Amino acid sequence: MNTDKQLPEDEQVTRLLARHIANARFSDLPPAAVAAARRGVLDWLGCALAGSRHATLDILASVMQELNGQPQATVLGRDSKAGLLEAALINGQMGHVLDYDDTHMGGVVLHASSPVLAALLALSETTKASGADLIVAYACGFEAGVRIGQASPEHHRGGWHLTGTLGTFAASAAAARLLGLDEQRTVHALGIGGTQAGGMQQNRGTMCKSFHAGKAASNGLLAAKLAQKGFDSSMQIVEGNRGFCRIYSSVAAPQALVDGLGTRWEITRNGHKPYACGVVLHPAIDALIQLRKTYAIEPAKVSSISLRVHPLVLAITAVVEPRTGLKSKFSISHCAAVALHDGAAGTAQYTDARALDPAITALRLKTSAVADETLRNDEAHATVVADGKTYEIHVDHATGTVGNPMDDDAIRQKFLANAVPVIGKDRADKVCEWVASLEKQSDVSQLPVLCA
Known part of the structure; x- marks a missing residue:
């Protein structure tokens, strides 16, 4: 059972974040957040498709095939299916393997989309979520990953790879929202995700670096599914005496988790890469x-x-x-x-x-x-x-950052350059059209099938 010493509710920032995630609705999102979600989905799908042919994925996919559970979710760009956790792992790694995926630089350097979207697309094939559902969950993933990073300001300096650690929180939050978990179970999803958070910068430049993103996706999906069934965790995984911002960072700023919560959506400060490197x-x-x-x-x-x-x-x-x-x-x-x-x-x-x-x-x-x-x-x-x-x-400001963003056409052209060699021009054009009206789509499970 949970034995945490209970703080006054206004000090329990993990619970406040979980409440925000559990209660979030599409109507809460400003137009800028919806537009950022559409851009992020299209950009990440292209990165994943381009990465699907990398030798790293050949190794991972072959091992996952040996360990594979019931094939439930699409493996992008490889015309195959895998179990939910395996598909999230493979797709998460392929989205990050080329270091071409988007980057949030608002106090953290976080590639949120690879863990979040890999988890969400896998879940979408069993939950039949709508496009609006996906957008809300995607935005909530950014809220959790970025804000927990802001609450742990020396986390990166400690040698952690943020896409593995914060990405696990992001994927846990996003999956919890897509599954419709209530506040209590969302707290538990964050706690279960947090206790799995890992990834070391020492592995930068190796196959393990992008593996962190895949593990974050898989860990987050598992965390939300366990929480859904009643598996519990600490109620203060971020701010507790031995919580994330205390032991993963030499400086703790837990209040950053809730500053501007509900008025500032972190997905609107996302950036996109014109270059395939750090x-x-x-x-x-x-x-x-x-x-x-x-x-x-x-x-x-x-x-x-x-x-x-x-x-x-x-x-x-x-x-x-x-x-x-x-x-x-x-x-x-x-x-x-x-x-x-x-x-x-x-x-x-x-x-x-x-x-x-x-x-x-x-x-x-x-x-x-x-x-x-x-x-x-x-x-x-x-x-x-x-x-x-x-x-x-x-x-003054690099191309693709908030101060000098890539426009929608540049995002589309990047996607086509990445996707066409893998799925062909016709299907790539269909994906562009589909994502352009993402919030109007009734069944997101069609999207990974288009990218199979």
């Missing part, structure tokens, strides 16, 4: 692509590339000589090199072959970066010296 690298990539386009810089004549970036960039992406595509996604020198050499940073720039390409290796060796604490995490300065001339640029 999001903190995007300002520098923007800068070098712009320099290349503006001055027609010839890579062979470059003598140096100098970058000034937010300190988080060097903390996360200091890999100097990546030997694999996955590692190159966390190398500031590799990202600078491909941006200047190719004028791009898409999936083609982060393969094993590109990581070992002599032309890219040569540019990497000419790249240096320094941290500047005065810069925001979506800002960068770049200087290139080529053929005796110096070129400089400042990027």
